[in-house]
Amino acid sequence: MTLTRSAIEAMAPDQSALSAASALLKPAKWPVRAQSGPLIWGECQGSGANPYRVVADTSDIGSKCTCPSRKFPCKHAIALMWMYVDDAAAFQPGAIPPWVEDWMGRRRKGASGTAAATGASNPKSMALAQEDAGKPLDPAAEARKQASAAKRAQDTRNAVRAGLDDLEAWLTDQLRSGITTFVTQPGERCRRIAARLVDAKAGALAGRIDEMPSRLLALPTDERVEAAISEFGKLVLLMRAWRATPDDPELRREVVSAETRDDVLSNPDSLHVAATWEVLGERVSTRRDGLVSQATWLLNLDPHAQLFALLLDFFPASAGKRGAAFVAGDRFQAELVFYPARSPLRAVIASRADAQGEHSWPEPPADPLAAYAASKLDAPWRIEAPLLLPQGRIAAEASGRAWWKAPSGGALQLRVSPPSLAFGADISKAAALWDGARLGMIAAQSNWGRIDFNA
Amino acid sequence: MHDLDASLAELRNAWIAGRSAIESAPPAWRDAVGEDELALIALAGHASDVLTRRTPGAALVDRPLLPHLNAPFVPEALRARFRRLLARPKNLPSLEQHLIAFISARGVAAHPADWMPDAKDDWAPDLYAPWLDWIRADTRAVALSDDDISNENYELWSWTERRKALAELRARDPAAALAIIAAKAGAEPAERRVRLIELMQVHLSEADAEFLETLAKDRSDRVRSLSRGFLARLGRAGDTAALAAELAAMMSFEKVGLINRRMRLRMAALKTGAQHQRRHELMQIVSLGGLANALGATELQLVEAPEWQLEEVHAFSAMTAETGSDEAVRTLLTHLVRERETQLSALLPLTARLSTAERAAMLPELMQLDGPVPEATLEIAGDRIGALPLSALAASPAYNAIRANVEAAAGADDNLRRNAVPILEQILPRVGLLLDQAGASALLAQLTSWGLSPAEPMLDMLHFNAALTPETTP
Numbered sequence: 001m002t003l004t005r006s007a008i009e010a011m012a013p014d015q016s017a018l019s020a021a022s023a024l025l026k027p028a029k030w031p032v033r034a035q036s037g038p039l040i041w042g043e044c045q046g047s048g049a050n051p052y053r054v055v056a057d058t059s060d061i062g063s064k065c066t067c068p069s070r071k072f073p074c075k076h077a078i079a080l081m082w083m084y085v086d087d088a089a090a091f092q093p094g095a096i097p098p099w100v101e102d103w104m105g106r107r108r109k110g111a112s113g114t115a116a117a118t119g120a121s122n123p124k125s126m127a128l129a130q131e132d133a134g135k136p137l138d139p140a141a142e143a144r145k146q147a148s149a150a151k152r153a154q155d156t157r158n159a160v161r162a163g164l165d166d167l168e169a170w171l172t173d174q175l176r177s178g179i180t181t182f183v184t185q186p187g188e189r190c191r192r193i194a195a196r197l198v199d200a201k202a203g204a205l206a207g208r209i210d211e212m213p214s215r216l217l218a219l220p221t222d223e224r225v226e227a228a229i230s231e232f233g234k235l236v237l238l239m240r241a242w243r244a245t246p247d248d249p250e251l252r253r254e255v256v257s258a259e260t261r262d263d264v265l266s267n268p269d270s271l272h273v274a275a276t277w278e279v280l281g282e283r284v285s286t287r288r289d290g291l292v293s294q295a296t297w298l299l300n301l302d303p304h305a306q307l308f309a310l311l312l313d314f315f316p317a318s319a320g321k322r323g324a325a326f327v328a329g330d331r332f333q334a335e336l337v338f339y340p341a342r343s344p345l346r347a348v349i350a351s352r353a354d355a356q357g358e359h360s361w362p363e364p365p366a367d368p369l370a371a372y373a374a375s376k377l378d379a380p381w382r383i384e385a386p387l388l389l390p391q392g393r394i395a396a397e398a399s400g401r402a403w404w405k406a407p408s409g410g411a412l413q414l415r416v417s418p419p420s421l422a423f424g425a426d427i428s429k430a431a432a433l434w435d436g437a438r439l440g441m442i443a444a445q446s447n448w449g450r451i452d453f454n455a
Numbered sequence: 456m457h458d459l460d461a462s463l464a465e466l467r468n469a470w471i472a473g474r475s476a477i478e479s480a481p482p483a484w485r486d487a488v489g490e491d492e493l494a495l496i497a498l499a500g501h502a503s504d505v506l507t508r509r510t511p512g513a514a515l516v517d518r519p520l521l522p523h524l525n526a527p528f529v530p531e532a533l534r535a536r537f538r539r540l541l542a543r544p545k546n547l548p549s550l551e552q553h554l555i556a557f558i559s560a561r562g563v564a565a566h567p568a569d570w571m572p573d574a575k576d577d578w579a580p581d582l583y584a585p586w587l588d589w590i591r592a593d594t595r596a597v598a599l600s601d602d603d604i605s606n607e608n609y610e611l612w613s614w615t616e617r618r619k620a621l622a623e624l625r626a627r628d629p630a631a632a633l634a635i636i637a638a639k640a641g642a643e644p645a646e647r648r649v650r651l652i653e654l655m656q657v658h659l660s661e662a663d664a665e666f667l668e669t670l671a672k673d674r675s676d677r678v679r680s681l682s683r684g685f686l687a688r689l690g691r692a693g694d695t696a697a698l699a700a701e702l703a704a705m706m707s708f709e710k711v712g713l714i715n716r717r718m719r720l721r722m723a724a725l726k727t728g729a730q731h732q733r734r735h736e737l738m739q740i741v742s743l744g745g746l747a748n749a750l751g752a753t754e755l756q757l758v759e760a761p762e763w764q765l766e767e768v769h770a771f772s773a774m775t776a777e778t779g780s781d782e783a784v785r786t787l788l789t790h791l792v793r794e795r796e797t798q799l800s801a802l803l804p805l806t807a808r809l810s811t812a813e814r815a816a817m818l819p820e821l822m823q824l825d826g827p828v829p830e831a832t833l834e835i836a837g838d839r840i841g842a843l844p845l846s847a848l849a850a851s852p853a854y855n856a857i858r859a860n861v862e863a864a865a866g867a868d869d870n871l872r873r874n875a876v877p878i879l880e881q882i883l884p885r886v887g888l889l890l891d892q893a894g895a896s897a898l899l900a901q902l903t904s905w906g907l908s909p910a911e912p913m914l915d916m917l918h919f920n921a922a923l924t925p926e927t928t929p
Contacts, residue, residue, distance in 0.1 A: 036909075036910070037908065037909070037910075038908070039908070039910060096909065096910040098535060098536075098539060100910055101910045101911070101912045101915070102912060104908060104910045104911055104912060105544075105911065105912035105913065168493065171493055171496075172492065172493065175470050175473070175492060175496065176473055177473055178470070178471060178472060178473035179467075179470040179471055179473075180471045181473075223509075225467055225470075225471060226463075226467065226503060229466075229467065229470065229496055229499055229500050229503065230500040230501075230503055230504055231500070232493075232496050232497075232500060233496045233497040233498070233499060233500020233501055234497075234500060236493045236494065236496060236497040237497045237501070240497075327535070369508075372505075373505045376501065376504065376505055380497075380501055393517055395515035395516055395517050395518070396515065396516060396518075397511050397512060397513045397514075397515060397516075398513050398516070399512070399513070401511075401512075403511055403515055405515055405517075411510065411511055411515060412508075413509060413511075419568075419571075420567075420571050420590060421521060421567040421568055421571060423518045424518055424519070424520050424521025424567075424589060425520070425521065426520055435504075436503070436504030436505070437504075437509065447520070448521070448566070448567055448568060449566070449568065450568065451568055452568070
């Protein structure tokens, strides 16, 4: 099977997929486009924070994309093939990256043939898709859309306010019935109030409460009461802050839902930081609400107050296992745009290019916990914050519990056991997440080079 | 800080009991929150997060820094592929031990961020002895000087270094090694006693017999079995004539052939499963010498004469490897290889008795007896892995299987394609471990020309092999 425009049209699941793909044909949306033999691949800066990795085999028109779309092929795969058909020379010859090899090993060849056959009975047109993309917006329709959005926002505020009233009553109930009772069976109790908050359109807050039991139960029994008090306190602070300023974008994000990528990019209050970034690591976890959270932590290698960035995406667990967006240790130059916040952290990538020159990790602050305390003053509801730790060692108690230990003697307990090497390494700098009780190490620089941890 | 801890504890106690904590709050906090219980929990939670910090229950112990190894690491550019090879998909068996042996044979070591041995990984190449000692927290001074291991300094060596030093001494001066093993093995735990006595396989001689006989009453079954086997190899089989006679009665050893008269050893036809079971048990107990005596022959006459089915060859081969003399082992091996009707897996116990150099020299010939998936060849290669020329592969069943399955994988028949890929996923990584660097490069070129994409993950090991230049002559 040869890759042609008509083959792409036949394979596309519907006309809307072609229209969406036509909006992705701008080279600026593709920091990476390359080919080797019949394979073409690229990275597309889609609506998520992490870029989507797209690969296609031009010999049989098989394809794969890391986006969560249920359409197959998705608009990113169609756009990649479309660009290749239009201008193959724009795809640089390159060494096949590991994630493409990984796809080669997993794919079931021949699947695309079925899609093509199905699509043949449902004619679609790339030319029409490009016409759709070029159509001017109707001002009247836009105005109606904005009015409708404003009404929806007001409805949401009213619903959330009612939901938070229920949350406040729930918190009071937990204290009244004894917090020990709560920590012995937090799952069912949290599930009920989280479901109520979902109904009240406070989806982000519901997700946070749904995850509270797993955070509590990961701790030893004797620490759970204290941790529950901390969790409740943060909920109170967040709830009351939202009530005071429901239109504050950071609070709205924590309680209702996050803005879209386009909202962040167009917001004049968003912080833009162009720098060289290193991928510290990735944490993928499946939440109780059926969503998978993919968090990628970045470290700024240029001198700048904005030391860390978090690329955060959510997608349904039913969409299947998703490949990592980056390899830990990758470095690139990028302009990141941060979601507006008192202490900005979550970001999206506006543009990206290969890293230039040599860079080393920045110098850690003299007291990393002072930075943590400062960030807690800005956003006291935050569950954890990244730290850049100075020189230290990983040491263990006789019981085996591991701690990060500064030469001065201060120690922070690790959340999970580190790899063996960490106990035998002289750590010069380390990046970690601190939640007030446990340290989730992400990566470290040591006399053995970089050490990756399971944060 | 003490006051804060005490205040927080009082608040906690109130909330644990389900009563209001307002009265338990410090006055300044009470002034700030009034009667607002939820505001108080916000304050308490924040104070607990920021102002208090848990301290270790006991003193923290700094481990010594991980020692350096006497070899360069896998080159930086190859580390990502090396990590991928270590993390093979869950549906495929791990090739970890072979991969570690492979890089050691090329003169490089794994970076500790990619791989480190576990405390129980005694199989790890000697190169990793300093890391094994570190993991086992065995901090006895390794850097002793250039002295040989001796009865006087034995306890100063870490276990890993001790075993390594004794193996070297045994190869160089068997009597000196025997003297140390005889004096010190008794004080070691059973697992280590076995490892020490195994070292005596090299240069096993009559001089070892006296010590081996003292092990007949050892507490460990494995030690007793090992010493029995060694004594049998020296012609001092301890089995009873009655058992040997019972086994001999289940075999036939007779002259056959009209013109070329020769002896033939065969298993007698048995009637019941119980009889088969008994014969199998006897072959594990009776020594080759004992059986030869019972049949009125010599060990060499027996091993030159077997003619039987696969399962029986396995048992006889194991019996010979366990209790036969070096000459009997080599004769049987030569005989079975020449016959070319025996699966290579049946010969594994016999090849284990050969020296490393002998095994490496025989490998191309042995590989021809292996199946399409060269699993047994990989076992036999041991630490001489990654040195097989492409010509040796080309003469083996693995090569034909590769070609046939690559063609099927590239073909149009879905069923054939579905079956071919899992087979190639078994064969190609193993072949990638066996071949020398030039062979891996040449095979990659062939596979690509046959239609396999260079990006196929099943080629990872071949790519790794082709890119890993030996640091020293393996």
